[in-house]
Amino acid sequence: xxxxxxxxxxxxxxxxxxxxxxxxxxxxxxxxxxxxxxxxxxxxxxxxxxxxxxxxxxxxxxxxxxxxxxxxxxxxxxxxxxxxxxxxxxxxxxxxxxxxxxxxxxxxxxxxxxxxxxxxxxxxxxxxxxxxxxxxxxxxxxxxxxxxxxxxxxxxxxxxxxxxxxxxxxxxxxxxxxx
Numbered sequence: 001x002x003x004x005x006x007x008x009x010x011x012x013x014x015x016x017x018x019x020x021x022x023x024x025x026x027x028x029x030x031x032x033x034x035x036x037x038x039x040x041x042x043x044x045x046x047x048x049x050x051x052x053x054x055x056x057x058x059x060x061x062x063x064x065x066x067x068x069x070x071x072x073x074x075x076x077x078x079x080x081x082x083x084x085x086x087x088x089x090x091x092x093x094x095x096x097x098x099x100x101x102x103x104x105x106x107x108x109x110x111x112x113x114x115x116x117x118x119x120x121x122x123x124x125x126x127x128x129x130x131x132x133x134x135x136x137x138x139x140x141x142x143x144x145x146x147x148x149x150x151x152x153x154x155x156x157x158x159x160x161x162x163x164x165x166x167x168x169x170x171x172x173x174x175x176x177x178x179x
Contacts, residue, residue: 001042001043001044001045001047001048001115001137002039002040002041002042002043002111002114003037003038003039003040003041003042003043004039004040004077004078004081005048005074006037006043006047006048006051007037007038007039008070008073008074008077009048009051009052009070009074010022010025010026010035010037010051012069012070012073012074013025013055017055017058017059021055021058021059024054024058025051025054025055025058028054029047029050029051029054030050031047031050031051032044032047033047040111042111042113042114045115045137052066052067052070063141064141065141067139067141067142067144067145068141068142068144068145068148069145070142070145071141071142071143071144071145071146071147071148071149072145072146072148072149072152073145073149074145074146074149075145075146075149075150075152075153076149076153079153085102085103085106085107086103086153088102089154091154091156092150092151092153092154092156092158093123093126093127093129093156093176093178095150095154096121096129096131096147096150096176097121097123097129099119099121099131100118100119100120100121104116117133117134117135117137117139117143118133118134118135119131119132119133119134120132120134127177127178128175128176128177128178129175129176130173130174130175130176131147131173131174131175131176132165132171132172132173132174133171133172133173133174134170134171135170136170137170138168138169138170140162140164140169140172143172143174144160144162144172144174147160147174147176148160156178157178157179158176158177158178158179159176159177159179160174160175160176161174161175161177162174162175163175
């Protein structure tokens with residue numbers, strides 16, 4: 001995973017729970033990186049799992065909620081830092097439609113070693129999409145948070161219906177219908 005994900009996760013934890021908890025997570029998670037992240041570095045996904053699990057254990061907040069909240073936290077950061085990826089989209093649905101065919105292609109140009117999830121997008125009509133998330137990292141809740149923040153960014157309202165398509169959580173269906 002790219003370091004920008006880790007640096008912003010720790011920033012979110014600090015903003016919501018304080019620096020002391022960030023310090024505890026780093027000290028008690030047995031991280032190969034020792035919790036030293038740069039935004040352009042690449043780190044093992046297992047480190048994020050350890051950090052999320054540690055945060056869950058210390059706060060009692062379900063990991064699904066933490067991941068969703070983190071997705072909502074990270075989207076505005078990505079929108080600001082990588083605005084050129086989203087400026088061509090007039091609304092959330094246009095951005096969602098271009099995740100794999102444009103955004104992830106551009107991300108790979110910048111970071112060839114990035115291991116990104118895959119999304120199948122089915123456009124039912126201009127206000128109704130089905131998005132299938134595929135990733136062995138099983139971070140569908142994080143993707144859900146990114147979707148919610150994307151809708152907020154474009155000031156759009158929509159219902160999102162979520163279904164797990166397998167027991168491992170590596171395949172999640174999001175049906176997004178504008179209100």
